[in-house]
Amino acid sequence: MASTTTPQTGLVALIFCKTALQIQNDDPLQSITSNLTTALQPLFPTLTPTTATTTRYLDASATTARVLELTLPTTGPSPSLPECTAATHSPALAALQAQNSWNLVLQPLELYRSHSQPGLAVFDMDSTLIQQEVIDELARAVGCYDQVAAITEAAMRGEAPYADFEASLRARVGLLRGVPVGVWEDLKKGVISFTPGAAELVKVLRGLGWKTAVLSGGFTPLAVWVKETLGLDYAFANHLVADEGRGVLTGELVEGMPIIHAEKKRELLLRLAGENGIPAERCVAVGDGSNDLLMMGAAGLGVAFNAKPKVQLAAPARLNGESLLDVVHVLGYERGEVEKFL
Structure with a gap:
């Protein structure tokens, strides 16, 4: 799911899987993205996941990956870091993490991008x-x-x-x-x-x-x-x-x-x-x-x-x-x- 434009505001979700996923044909990518987006939408109503969502694996080998990055634009300001933190402990996301053996980290898009500069x-x-x-x-x-x-x-x-x-x-x-x-x-x-x-x-x-x-x-x-x-x-x-x-x-x-x-x-x-x-x-x-x-x-x-x-x-x-x-x-x-x- 690629974006034709670079979002200026949004939410970044990082999914750390306990067990590496087989990624031939990107099969797990579509399922994970769909399930997580569905859970995030009620928590962040300004998300616009259907228009400009981007995904990538951060640690992929030729056949497996364990860390997935999902970037979802918003129609207004990015969620704050405290809002992101609270969301990870919400019943819906807590259940999703437990069911899939995920560790989920949410960050405002601007903060996430700032990490590319040495700190x-x-x-x-x-x-x-x-x-x-x-x-x-x-x-x-x-x-x-x-x-x-x-x-x-x-x-x-x-x-x-x-x-x-x-x-x-x-x-x-x-x-x-x-x-x-x-x-x-x-x-x-x-x-x-x-x-x-x-x-x-x-x-x-x-x-x-x-x-x-x-x-x-x-x-x-x-x-x-x-x-x-x-x-x-x-x-x-x-x-x-x-x-x-x-x-x-x-x-x-x-x-x-x-x-x-x-x-x-x-x-x-x-x-x-x-x-x-x-x-x-x-x-x-x-x-x-x-x-x-x-x-x-x-x-x-x-x-x-x-x-x-x-x-x-x-x-x-x-x-x-x-x-x-x-x-x-x-x-x-x-x-x-x-x-x-x-």
Whole structure:
């Protein structure tokens, strides 16, 4: 279904299929487009899908594809991002996603097109760029994993009394008194694993001219290592006090150093954008926890990656899958554009 003119306003729907589709003769394309358009029309009455709808696969091989882009023009202004977010959680679209094992991301057309220009991409670290929650791994070293993990989970879900990130951080750090300072090297060598697609995503974004940063509620020794290993431009995290004489952590945070909580992440995103001359609408923030929501809201697009349920409901966009590399498709880049940087 091709358009003879380029729409100026509209809605872009990205469909991430759990299982790759066989695409000979474009058989699934027509069915998917029809079903989704039917579900979208009542939610966005100004859509004009019969006149100028365009479709393309973003990751197609010769015979299969998993990510479909559907662009539908509107007769008036494009839907807002909050309207797009709310629609993905509507009963009709929630049912369609569940029935077909889809993950649906909706964006205003103008925002989607803006991703073609290099911007700033910021990432949470724990359970986003890496697969672990670092403070939990530190806790294993002193046998208090269960206590720390319980606080971590409650904090990530935004539950009282640990909805305040700084309070939960200090409570957990206090349990780490006596952890050997050599634990960082142990974690790097045998515990920490990068999320599939993380290295490739950063490589592609950097190749496309994007600035990249990790903004972590974790700790500086690992955040700096993640930055250097992946080739990120910036790293910000919390600072732990170490008793160098005894070679252990004291269970305290360095006084005078900023706590990287939700508001600080938002502040850092806006600061880095300003320093690099990048407008906020060309910023993308990716995370999984409630302390990532403010930076997601400040960015042009926030993406919850395999996030906690509360975060999935609140985040501007959600992406549930095996590879962080799928973020490039959320930004509208095709497989061919991606592969030349890998």
